[in-house]
Amino acid sequence: MPRSPTLVQSALCAVSLAVAWSGIASPAAAAGGAFADWTFHAMARLEWARGVSGDQKLEVVAEPSFAWRPKGARWWLHGVGRLRVDGFDRMEPGQPPPVERSSLSRQWQLGDRADLELRELVFEAAVGPAYLRLGKQQIVWGEADGLKLLDVVNPQDFREFILPDFDESRIPLWAIQFEVPVGPIVAEFVWLPDPTFHDLPEPGSPFAFTSERLVGRPPAGLPVRIDPPDRPRRLLRDSDAGVRISGQFGGWDLGVAYFFHTDDTPVPAARLEAGPAGPLLRVSPRYERDHLVGATASNAFGDLVVRSEIAWRSDRFLPTGDPAAREGVTRTPELGYVLGLDWFGFTDSLVSLQVFQSWLLEDGPGRFRDTLDTNLTLLVRREFWNERLRVEAIWIHNLNDGDGVLRPKVRYELRDDWTVWAGIDVFYGRSRGLFGQFDHSDRLLVGLEWGI
Amino acid sequence: MDRLAGRAIALAALLTLWGPAAAAQQLPTGREIAQRINARDEGVTARRHVTMELVDRSGYTRTRETVLFRRYAKGADGSAGEKWIALFYLGPPTIKDTAFLTHDYLESKRQDEQWLYLPALRRTRRIGLRDRGKSFLGTDLSFDDVRNETKVTISDYTWKTLGTSEVDGHPCLTVEATPVDAETARLLGYSRVEFAVDREIWIVRKAEYEDLGGRHLKTSHQRDIRQIDGIWTPHAVTVTNHRTGHSTRFAYSEIAYGVSLPDDLFTERALRRGPPE
Numbered sequence: 261m262p263r264s265p266t267l268v269q270s271a272l273c274a275v276s277l278a279v280a281w282s283g284i285a286s287p288a289a290a291a292g293g294a295f296a297d298w299t300f301h302a303m304a305r306l307e308w309a310r311g312v313s314g315d316q317k318l319e320v321v322a323e324p325s326f327a328w329r330p331k332g333a334r335w336w337l338h339g340v341g342r343l344r345v346d347g348f349d350r351m352e353p354g355q356p357p358p359v360e361r362s363s364l365s366r367q368w369q370l371g372d373r374a375d376l377e378l379r380e381l382v383f384e385a386a387v388g389p390a391y392l393r394l395g396k397q398q399i400v401w402g403e404a405d406g407l408k409l410l411d412v413v414n415p416q417d418f419r420e421f422i423l424p425d426f427d428e429s430r431i432p433l434w435a436i437q438f439e440v441p442v443g444p445i446v447a448e449f450v451w452l453p454d455p456t457f458h459d460l461p462e463p464g465s466p467f468a469f470t471s472e473r474l475v476g477r478p479p480a481g482l483p484v485r486i487d488p489p490d491r492p493r494r495l496l497r498d499s500d501a502g503v504r505i506s507g508q509f510g511g512w513d514l515g516v517a518y519f520f521h522t523d524d525t526p527v528p529a530a531r532l533e534a535g536p537a538g539p540l541l542r543v544s545p546r547y548e549r550d551h552l553v554g555a556t557a558s559n560a561f562g563d564l565v566v567r568s569e570i571a572w573r574s575d576r577f578l579p580t581g582d583p584a585a586r587e588g589v590t591r592t593p594e595l596g597y598v599l600g601l602d603w604f605g606f607t608d609s610l611v612s613l614q615v616f617q618s619w620l621l622e623d624g625p626g627r628f629r630d631t632l633d634t635n636l637t638l639l640v641r642r643e644f645w646n647e648r649l650r651v652e653a654i655w656i657h658n659l660n661d662g663d664g665v666l667r668p669k670v671r672y673e674l675r676d677d678w679t680v681w682a683g684i685d686v687f688y689g690r691s692r693g694l695f696g697q698f699d700h701s702d703r704l705l706v707g708l709e710w711g712i
Numbered sequence: 713m714d715r716l717a718g719r720a721i722a723l724a725a726l727l728t729l730w731g732p733a734a735a736a737q738q739l740p741t742g743r744e745i746a747q748r749i750n751a752r753d754e755g756v757t758a759r760r761h762v763t764m765e766l767v768d769r770s771g772y773t774r775t776r777e778t779v780l781f782r783r784y785a786k787g788a789d790g791s792a793g794e795k796w797i798a799l800f801y802l803g804p805p806t807i808k809d810t811a812f813l814t815h816d817y818l819e820s821k822r823q824d825e826q827w828l829y830l831p832a833l834r835r836t837r838r839i840g841l842r843d844r845g846k847s848f849l850g851t852d853l854s855f856d857d858v859r860n861e862t863k864v865t866i867s868d869y870t871w872k873t874l875g876t877s878e879v880d881g882h883p884c885l886t887v888e889a890t891p892v893d894a895e896t897a898r899l900l901g902y903s904r905v906e907f908a909v910d911r912e913i914w915i916v917r918k919a920e921y922e923d924l925g926g927r928h929l930k931t932s933h934q935r936d937i938r939q940i941d942g943i944w945t946p947h948a949v950t951v952t953n954h955r956t957g958h959s960t961r962f963a964y965s966e967i968a969y970g971v972s973l974p975d976d977l978f979t980e981r982a983l984r985r986g987p988p989e
């Protein structure tokens with residue numbers, strides 16, 4: 261039985277959308293009078309995706325937004341809502357229970373094919389030299405593109421795996437962010453008392469996880485029962501908190517970060533049980549705490565920009581086929597890093613190469629991934645006609661499993677407020693791989709965006 | 713009396729004959745003109761609303777609304793200079809919230825630094841631009857043009873006075889600027905520039921650019937030059953690329969000099985926050 265958002269969440273969402281739409285619908289009012297301190301915008305997007313096995317989605321997304329900034333004030337409020345309607349209802353069939361989201365961050369499901377969500381509602385204020393952001397928001401750390409290492413403050417909606425812009429797929433959380441400049445550096449403190457985790461697609465949807473790297477490999481012939489995840493419930497002890505210190509030294513943009521959080525990926529803890537028809541494997545997902553320590557560095561050398569990121573995590577829980585392993589998972593610290601090179605040497609072009617490596621620091625027999633896992637990404641982008649036309653291709657390849665995804669795309673600015681695009685997402689490789697598991701979900705994508 | 717009249721006529725005839733040559737000799741050198749351009753007060757800080765109209769060959773126009781903040785700052789080593797520019801896109805909605813920041817080290821060999829905030833990434837990324845002649849965010853200006861605003865980089869060129877001209881009814885000095893070497897020409901994207909400089913207020917009214925092959929590349933025309941807070945300020949600039957047929961019209965409004973602009977505004981974090989009120 262799907263659970264609804266709370267009354268508070270619904271009210272906030274409804275008020276934000278109503279405020280934004282009223283301003284957009286009444287530009288004359290926004291120009292003066294009671295709305296003189298308000299600004300309103302909206303984006304509407306239509307996107308159709310056709311997979312090899314049929315239509316994936318025909319989606320209309322409307323995102324009204326507002327900002328309220330009284331004249332002379334050093335604070336302001338802004339909010340973004342999102343109404344999403346899907347003509348096919350294949351990405352998330354039915355109304356899957358929002359078990360990964362807290363009651364304050366849930367979408368409001370309007371039948372099987374539509375949902376409404378408060379994407380942002382943020383109060384921002386300059387407090388002397390410091391800066392406060394309070395409310396539902398996205399907090400982005402890290403330097404990497406396409407794949408994530410340090411960008412783990414907000415969880416992600418994986419309904420389309422990692423294909424949408426992270427701005428769309430990142431799940432905003434209720435949080436406090438406070439930035440304090442101290443001499444040449446800035447200290448940023450974050451606290452997130454919102455127990456919302458990665459939104460994973462339901463079995464049967466085009467991008468449901470099936471790779472054994474993520475979900476393990478149950479013994480053949482054994483029935484599996486999956487429980488709802490065991491969610492942390494303590495407001496303070498289960499909340500996430502961190503600090504990031506950044507600054508510029510000798511031309512380098514440098515940062516260090518520490519984040520104590522609940523890992524957004526559930527641990528697929530499994531055990532054998534006696535069922536009514538014989539033994540069964542009962543999977544009881546739960547969330548575990550994790551310490552993350554990381555650093556970033558970037559600099560430009562002529563036309564070349566070097567970006568790097570490193571992260572150590574104390575507790576990664578991974579599925580294993582080792583029968584001796586407790587609950588079918590192993591625990592290990594992990595060291596990950598990314599080195600990126602962006603080349604701006606060609607006119608109106610960007611060539612970006614990244615190497616991601618993840619190194620599991622403790623042995624674990626029977627794990628479904630190698631101790632050292634390497635991904636390469638390549639982005640080639642060229643702008644034409646004074647940035648009216650953009651042609652790009654993104655390629656992500658995993659060296660260990662030999663799988664990956666190739667994503668050529670063309671984007672054209674039809675008018676100031678209209679943009680159209682077309683692209684294809686082609687997965688390849690073995691089904692055990694992160695990308696190969698979606699080999700059956702290749703798709704053609706066509707979209708149109710309108711801004712007012 | 714007749715003798716006096718005769719001497720006066722003779723003197724007038726001499727002046728008529730020798731006047732142009734004498735006047736040419738009195739024209740300032742190209743380098744002096746460039747120095748006069750750069751000596752003109754531009755204010756330590758500036759804020760202005762910039763409307764950019766991007767017009768393609770067929771006449772179709774795209775419009776960007778932006779607000780630009782500029783500040784000169786002492787270098788960390790106490791040298792004259794760093795120039796900071798922050799540009800925030802206010803519209804259209806499809807590119808709203810994009811922001812650009814540059815730190816230019818005017819008298820240093822240190823490479824200028826640029827950051828671009830992309831709302832789709834919610835991240836500020838460093839960009840590398842050794843070639844200052846590259847197009848500035850889809851306009852017909854180059855990054856070097858934006859960096860210089862109404863000034864010039866004297867050390868990039870060899871300067872030579874060509875003579876006089878008139879632009880929009882204003883007497884101008886025509887000066888030729890040739891990149892000092894092939895590498896500088898490659899970085900700028902120009903083999904030659906001809907500036908028409910207003911000889912009264914020392915501002916470039918028109919500039920003609922030639923590409924590396926010596927072909928006419930683009931024309932920049934500054935119009936509606938008026939004083940704001942005592943500083944001569946163009947309110948309209950049209951840049952036409954003769955090779956592509958594309959042009960960009962810049963209209964400046966809400967111009968203010970001497971405004972208080974904190975250091976914090978010119979940081980990559982500020983790009984994410986958006987422009988101050």
